[in-house]
Amino acid sequence: MKIKELDFSENPLILAPMAGVSDVGFRNLASYFGADATVTEMLSARAMKHNPKKTAFMTLTTDAEKIKxxxxxxxESQFMADAVKSPLLEKFDSFDINMGCPAPKIVKNGEGSALMDDIVLASKIITAVKNSTTKPVSVKFRKGRECENYLEFARMCEDSGADFVTFHARTVAQGYSGKADYEAIASVKAKLKIPVIGNGDVVDEASYKLMKQTGVDGVMIGRGSMGKPWLFAQLKEEKVNFNKFDVVKKHIDILREHFEENWLKLYIRKHLLWYATDLPMSASIRLKLATCDDIDACLTILKEAFSQES
Ligand SMILES: Cc1cc2nc3c(=O)[nH]c(=O)nc-3n(C[C@H](O)[C@H](O)[C@H](O)COP(=O)(O)O)c2cc1C
Incomplete structure (x- = not known):
């Protein structure tokens, strides 16, 4: 798949934007295991203007990331247009506009998925961002908020100049529950000329196959890769030799280059718990990790646990 100057592979896999999860270390690992593109956590256009320091740590990248x-x-269309010109975002290859976030604190400001109820403003924002950059611009949206208007919304994205779209086929009310609607994904794909990235519930080979049957141009993966960045290699059927402990250690080493230990030990705990999910005796290992207050001691717990996996 080629989108302007972005050269994805034939069946591109993209790491989803996940607030509090898609940090620079995790994006590095996903890329190492074959993700063609990675997306930052969502960045507030307003914060980028008024408090760029708050955003800076979310825009860290490593050279491993292929398409950033x-x-x-x-x-506010002006803030959005200015954001893509921010020096903080200079190193990125493409920009995605979040029009799907269901979080109440975002929606009450008329942002994220609230824009699905205001198609005129959504279009104005896409046009403003497009006019502000020569790099490809995409939109990520859901099935709808007040009504399931995803087909009309998808068409609007295309007509407003989006270079591609990502469709998470759940309504806002669903949050992350229920099942992503792959028929809806197929119908968006059938309706648009621009590439469509399908998103929702891809966690293994079987779900990946179902998603590909919708005809999408690429697949975005979020929760399925938590604690399991090697999922990208598995889905690409690429043989990558790796040791799980080295993967976790690398995640931490990258974050240690940028963050203070006291912050990191609180932040990294959820990732460590995810890394321990499928282990034998997972419950007792997760309990130990949850009560361990030192990153190196947590690493020792995981090293021992991984060594007992066969
Ligand atoms: C913890 C978490 C944080 C998320 N943050 C974002 C975000 O910042 N921007 C966004 O567009 N979607 C966000 N999402 C939604 C995911 O990008 C994705 O659309 C959703 O999880 C469905 O894909 P999945 O089934 O592969 O996880 C988030 C999801 C989770 C679980």
Missing amino acids: IAQIFGH
Whole structure:
């Protein structure tokens, strides 16, 4: 798949933007295991202007990332247009506009998925961002909020100049529950000329196969890769030799280059718990990790646990 100057592989896999999860270390690992593109956590266009320091740590990248996409959110077209010109985002290859976030604190500001109820403003924002950059611009949206208007919304994205779209086929009310609607994904794919990235519930080979049957041009993966960045290699059927402990250690080493230990030990715990999910005796290992207050001691617990996996 080629989108302007972005050269994805034939069946591109993209790491989803996940606030509090898609950090620089995790994006590095996903890329190492074959993700063609990675997306930052959502970045507030307003914060980028008024408090760029708050955003800076989310825009860290490493050279391992192949196609680097920054996701922005906001409801003011001028802030959104300015955001993609921010020096913080200079190193990114493409920009994604968040029009799907269901979080109440985002929606009440008329941002994220609230824009699905205001198609005129959504279009204005896409046009403003497009006019502000020569790099490819995409939109990520859901099935709808007040009504399931995803087909009309998808068409609007295309007509407003989006270079591609990512469709998470759940309504806002669903949050992350229920099943992603792959028929809806197929219908969006059938309706648009621009590439469509399908998103929702791809966690293994079987779900990946179902998603590909919708005809999408690429697949975005979020939760399925938590604690399992090697999922990208498995889905690409690429043989990558790796040791799980080295993967976790690398995640931490990258974050240690940028963050203070006291912050990191609180932040990294959820990732460590995810890394321990499928282990034998997972419950007792997770309990030990949850009560361990030192990153190196947590690493020792995981090293021992991984060594007992066969
Ligand atoms: C913890 C978490 C944080 C998320 N943050 C974002 C975000 O910042 N921007 C966004 O567009 N979607 C966000 N999402 C939604 C995911 O990108 C994705 O659309 C959703 O999880 C469905 O894909 P999956 O089934 O592969 O996880 C988030 C999801 C989770 C679980």
